[in-house]
Amino acid sequence: MKKRLAVFASGSGTNFQAIADACADGRIPGAQVVLMVCDVPGAPVIKRALDAGIETMVFNPKAYAGGKKEYEKQIASRLDELGVDLVCLAGYMRIVGDTLLEAYGGRIINIHPSLLPSFRGAHAVEQAVEYGVKVYGITIHYVDAVLDGGKIIAQKAFEYDGNDPAEVHRIGQIIEHQLYIDTINKLLG
Ligand code: GAR
Numbered sequence: 001m002k003k004r005l006a007v008f009a010s011g012s013g014t015n016f017q018a019i020a021d022a023c024a025d026g027r028i029p030g031a032q033v034v035l036m037v038c039d040v041p042g043a044p045v046i047k048r049a050l051d052a053g054i055e056t057m058v059f060n061p062k063a064y065a066g067g068k069k070e071y072e073k074q075i076a077s078r079l080d081e082l083g084v085d086l087v088c089l090a091g092y093m094r095i096v097g098d099t100l101l102e103a104y105g106g107r108i109i110n111i112h113p114s115l116l117p118s119f120r121g122a123h124a125v126e127q128a129v130e131y132g133v134k135v136y137g138i139t140i141h142y143v144d145a146v147l148d149g150g151k152i153i154a155q156k157a158f159e160y161d162g163n164d165p166a167e168v169h170r171i172g173q174i175i176e177h178q179l180y181i182d183t184i185n186k187l188l189g
Helices: 016-026 045-053 065-081 097-104 124-131 165-188
Strands: 003-009 031-038 057-059 087-088 108-112 134-144 152-161
Touching: 003 065, 016 031, 016 045, 016 165, 031 045, 031 065, 045 057, 045 108, 065 097, 087 165, 097 108, 108 124, 124 134, 124 165, 134 165
Parallel strands: 003 031, 003 087, 031 057, 087 108
Antiparallel strands: 108 134, 134 152
16 A cells, blocks of 8 residues: 655645656655645645646635644644645745644654754755855754754755855755655655
8 A cells, every 4th residue: 555645835846746756657656645735825836736636735824813723723634534644845834833743743754955953944045055054955854843853864965165045956956856755765664
């Protein structure tokens, strides 16, 4: 039986695409993506999921009077219904709250564009360039209550001696896609 993945994303969705393609063409032989969750109505990742025939759950956090607790409850019940084994955050630019952590703690992983614990948060690459670092990298880690703070599963470094954040993003994303595929395969055993 294939493991069932949910991918959460907020933007362009290149990591979502990489995971979905790898599941579909056998590079992740042990899993299938059963749900894409997006907190930004209109984000490009939604079309990617629809084109791939993957169920999408799109929500606007501002529309929930009960806030994070209420929308996370809704997400968690859909994850339960679909029998999701692993949640992959892929550019999901929102802090995961108690409701999801209580239900899926230990089964949520995130990809982050820095060598954690350096440069946590939303503008990791820009901060690293500003700092003048020469070795950049990508981290995949378990998600817990601390922002970008959970136990590290995989990291990959690369050298770059320049000051263009767009170039760091470009190099980093190529690494991200393969690292996410390799890490999912490793976790699924
Ligand atoms: C990725 O580069 C990911 O590392 C980053 O968002 C990007 C999403 O790209 N995540 C974070 O910064 C999380 N703090 P994508 O939508 O093309 O996959």
